[in-house]
Amino acid sequence: MVETAPEADANTHNNAPARSSSIGFNMGRHSSSNTRINEILENARERAQSMAPTASPTNLSPMPAGSPILPPNSALKANPANDDSSADEATGFISHTPPLNYSSLNVTSAATSGPRARKTSTRSSRQIPPSRPNSNGAVPSSQANQQDEPDDEGQPWWKAQAEKFHSIELENKGSVARDHLAIERTFLAWLRTSLSFASIGIAVTQLFRLNTSLESGNDGDKISDRNAATLRHMGKPLGTTFLGISILVLFLGYKRYFQSQQYVIKGKFPASRGTIMIVAFVALAIMIASLVVVIAIHPSEHELLVNVPAPFENNRTIVQKSIMASKLKPVDIPTFATTQLALLDQELQTEINETSDLISNHSPTALQRAGIALTNLVVSGQRTGLGGRTVVELSPDAATGSADELPEHGLRTGDIVLVAEQPAGSAKKREVKDLEKKGARGVVTKVRREWVSVAIDEGKEEVAFTGRVWAVKLADEVTYKRMNWTMEKLNKMDESEYSSLTRVLFGLSSPSPVATDLTKDESVGNLDWFDPTLNDSQKDAIRFALASREVALIHGPPGTGKTHTLIELILQMIKLEQRILVCGPSNISVDNVVERLAPHKVPILRLGHPARLLPSVVDHSLDVLTQTSEAGTIVKDIRSEMDTKQASIKKTKSGKERKAIYNDLKELRKEFRERERRCVSTLIGGSKVVLATLHGAGGYQLRNEEFDVVIIDEASQALEAQCWVPLVSAKKVVCAGDHLQLPPTIKSTNTKVKAPVKEGVKITKGATLEVTLFDRLLALHGPSIKRMLTTQYRMHESIMRFPSDELYDSKLIAADAVKHRLLKDLEYEVEDNEDTSEPVIFIDTQGGDFPEKNEEDDKDTPKKGKASLHGDSKSNEMEAALVQQHVKQLVAAGVRPEDIAVVTPYNAQLAVLAPLKDKFPGIELGSVDGFQGREKEAVIVSLVRSNSEGEVGFLGERRRLNVIGDSETVQKGSSFLKKWMQYLEDNADLRYPDASSLTHD
Incomplete structure (x- = not known):
């Protein structure tokens, strides 16, 4: 004590x-x-x-x-x-x-x-x-x-x-608490400064990496492409600098905090220190993560604009205009597939409804005049075709007084038709389902002036056509089935199953970068060209397609040698020992490639029924090769036996014997298909290049085949669902086309018999049928994945200048061979007159003497509410007479009919112009959509439209370039048409016809 x-x-x-x-x-x-x-x-x-x-x-x-x-x-x-x-x-x-x-x-x-x-x-x-x-x-x-x-x-x-680490007992609590709070406030100031720098770094990175705030709505205010690319490249170093400063500031604040604490108390940590440590650690982790993302993430496609060679830099402006107008957004794969399935079903049902409506409300003769049917036929022959299918030949029925040749009709090779007993011409309502019960579906395999052959679908071979028959066009359900199968496969895929190509095509990842100057690249810089006449833009496009790992677009405006470029690309890929699948939306697009590839003696195989192919490529077809190869010898013998039994059916009167023959044929077909499948597998496996239509690539022949590259020609004219048929398991794709020309025809958006979309399906804007794969890839990845061909070999410079300025950013250059060439300069003798010495002639029909005519005005048109043969088509008989007169003048001057084409945007006008074929058999008549991609020395375009209201209909579509018409009506349309009319007034030979001097036969 x-x-x-x-x-x-x-x-x-x-x-x-x-x-x-x-x-x-x-x-x-x-x-x-x-x-x-x-x-x-x-x-x-x-x-x-x-x-x-x-x-x-x-x-x-x-x-x-x-x-x-x-x-x-x-x-x-x-x-x-x-x-x-x-x-x-x-x-x-x-x-x-x-x-x-x-x-x-x-x-x-x-x-x-x-x-x-x-x-x-x-x-x-x-x-x-x-x-x-x-x-x-x-x-x-x-x-x-x-x-x-x-x-x-x-x-x-x-x-x-x-x-x-518990809180300590302080002797002077008030003073110490005050100083501790002051120290913490100081640290928070350091932290705020650090976070401010980090926020600036992230904002700068995103601002310059993304394609935002860099382009004004006015053309005059746009930042140049090179400056925009440079600014985007500055984003990464600037963002990295700011984030680095933020981390440094945080470390300084952290150090100062604990240093100040030591001056206040030389003891154990107060509780507040743990809180500060946690805050600092979280902030530091976020900053370091942001820094890693900025440094490590791959440059976006917009940053890669700097890699576009100088001649192609400004081409981005064209693409941006179309992308900005469409406002496409990335779509996830399940949503895309679901939307496509719903729209494809709607499109198919629209086609079926349209055909059914026409058949129900028009006589067979009227349908034939419209090109939808072929009447008064009998079965003149029967044989076994590819796959053991029965092929019937249909010829004119002599009992009807018809000539030996078929009348004018619209059936073409590859059309899906229904062959059935021809109904009486009375107005009895007919349904397609009723006709199918007594007939059979098939594919038109060959068209001659004397007969048409049709390959009957499996299961319908035993249908007997004993009397008079007719053939009616139907919707191609096989194509839709293959597109649906592909979309369903995409929809069921798990994300882990997506190939690297699929991820790029849907924007889930960016394409691999390509070197800026490919002429210095070891793999593609020093190529030995098979065709030394290629121009620089073609060579650059080929190098780019070879160097790209996932996707490459070759933009080929009219006449720029797109197919020529693809041939060189295919040959270079073969040289690199790559296996190629070449596809197109139509048989003609694929056959054009086969024709130009065949002279190079490479092992090629053309899939598809030979009757749908051009005669010049039949020797490369699967059907012919199965007959001429060693493996096809046995197949050929079985086919001969089947033909013999098929012919014996007509001679047999007993039903029991006929049934026995059918049973034998059934067994023979089974053996035939098995041996043919083995033969086909051998032939396909030995081919370096396989060519097929897009939906044809979905056939059983290619189910288990693998290719290094898929090349799609005319990709901008194909439905995207079609393109995905060969792309589901592809490794790389090269798309060639021109997204500024006409898109694929979509009936469900332009018809009165439009079928409804399935309930519960939400249509996503970026996944509609109007959006092609070419469009979507440009919207997703920009022009860094595209190369444009700039030298055109088709048009006179005066014809080329307007589309070049308005659509192609003035990039097109006319080759010397066509730059100043006129009709009078053709290889054969042509008179030098006012019709052959002018590159562009505009015959202006304004004034009201050349009125258009609605099909509804025709007395033969069905009553309101029923489908018309040409939809809402228009015609202009006086303008047709003017076209006929000009054709006569050209032929009289020495221009061959085979070098002349008459094009019009309306089917009803085609029907009015049909008599030209009788007078000039070599002349070609076609719609604007159907003629796209074809070449003729003289092209006459009938615009048809002439009305007081100034309505131009779908002529307002800027991808339809139009040349005989009413300027007063046409220039009331879109700004594009106004510019076109102004260009004609300034550069064309203007003529004003006298309607009283015209006669129309």
Whole structure:
């Protein structure tokens, strides 16, 4: 027991509680800070007095109110025994003298203040050095009371470690709390600065990497492509710099925080330090992650614009206009597939409804005049075709008085037709389903002037056509079935099953970058060209297609030698030992490639029925090769046996014998197909180049075949679902086409018999049938995946200039061979007159003497609500007479009919112009859509439209370039047509015909 002076004991005993109460009361009353701090310091003085060995009550006097605040240990400075604190400790926040600790303060206070509750300090576990006896030989109370403290040496080590991170008992709580808050506020300022730099870095990166805020709506305000590309490239280094600064600032703030803490207290961590550490760690992690993303992520397609060679830089403007207009957005694969399935079903149902409506409301003769049917036929022959299918030959029925030749009709090779007994010409309503019960579907395999052959579908071979029959065009359901099968396969795919090509084509990943200057590339820089006459743009396109790993687009405007370029590309790929599948939306597009590839003597195979092919490519068809190859010998023998039995059916009168023959034929067909399948597999496996239509590539022959590259010609004229038939399992694709020419025809958007879309299906804008694969790839990846052919070999410069300026950003250049060539300069003799010495002639029919005519005005048109043969088509008989007159003048001048084409956008006008074929058999008549891609020396375009309202209909479509017409009506259409009319007025030979001098036969 330590004896103390009675005065000190009484003073301590009586005053300490009172001051504690006073402090609590004043703090409850929100007393001023100085008052609270003075009271705290006064209490500290008294407690320091009681602990000091030589202290006496007379040494310390109460601090008068209003006196300056002094550090608590300043009073101890007078005592040399206690003057062992450092300079840093002179701040007076806590006592750091060696004999003292926070527990001793509490113990002494408890001893001097009576029954005051004892506080347990988190630092009580610290060893207390032995105290020296005072002048009276007594041990200080702290040492004495230490003997009453529990022994902590037996507590677990982890508990002792954990206690180090507990909050500490501070002697001067108010002052220390204030300084701690100041330090934390300083750190938060550093953190805000750091995060500001990080935010700027991320914002700068995204601003310059994305294609936003870099283009104005006005052409004159647009930033140049080179500047835009440069700005985008600046995004990465700028973003990296700002993020680096942010991390540096965070480290500096973190360091300063703990450095300041050390000046305040040289002890264990306060609790607030853990919070600061967590905040700093999270902020640092976010910044480092952002930095890694900025540095490591692949440059976007827009950044790669700098890789486009100089001659093609400004081509981006054209693409941007069409993409900005369409506003396409990336579509996920399941949504795309679901939307396509719904729209394809709608398109098919529209075609079926249209055909059914026409058959129900028109006589067979009217349908024949419209090119939809062929009437008064009999079966004149029957044989076995490819796949064991029965092929019937249909010829004119002599009993009807028909000539030996077929009348004018619209059936073409590859058309799907229904062959059935011909109904009477009465107005009895007929349904397609009723006709099918008595007939059979088939494919037109060959068209001659004397007959038409049709391959009958499987399962319908036994249908007997004994009387008069007719053939009616139907919708091609086989094509839709294959597109649907492909879309369903895409829809069922798991994300892990997507090929690298599929991911690129849907924008899930970016195409691999291609070197800027491919002439210096080791693999494609020094190619040995098979055709040395290729121009620079063609060579660049070929190098780019070879160097691209996933996708390449070859943009070929009219006459720029797109097919010529593809042939060279195919030959170069064969040289690299690659296997190629070449596809197109139509047989003619594929056959054009076969014709030009055949002279190079490469192993090629053309899939498809030989009757649908051009005669010049039949020798490369699968059908012919199966007959001429060694493996096809047995197949040929089986086919001969089948033909013999097929012919014997007509001679057999007994039903029992006929049934036996059919059973034999059934077994022979089974064996035939099996052996043919083996033969086909052998032939396809040995071919380096396989060619087929897009839907033909979905046949069983190619199911398990793998190709290194798929090339799609005329990709901009194909439905995207068609393109996916060969692309589902492809590794690389090269698309060639011109997205600025006519798109594929979509009937479900332009007909009155439009079928409804299935319920519950939401149509996504970026996945409609009007959007081609070519369009979508440009919208997703920009012009960095495209190369444009710029030299055209088809048109006179005066004809070329307008489309070049308006559609191709003035990039087209006319080759010297055609730049100034006119009709009078043809290889054969042609008279030099006003019709053959002008490159562009515009015959203006304005004035009302050449009025258009709606088909509804025709007396033969069905009543309202029923389908017309030409839809909402228009015709203009006076304009047709004008066309006929001009054709006569050209032929009279020496131009061959085979070099002349008459084109019109309306089918009804084609029907009016049909007599031209009788007078000039070699002339070609066609629609604008059907004639696209063809070449003739003289092309006459009949615009048809001439009305007081100025309505131009779909002529307003900027991809329809039109040349005989009413300027007053046409220029009231779109701005594109207005520019076209203005161009003709400035550059064409304008003529104003006299309607009274015309006669129309």
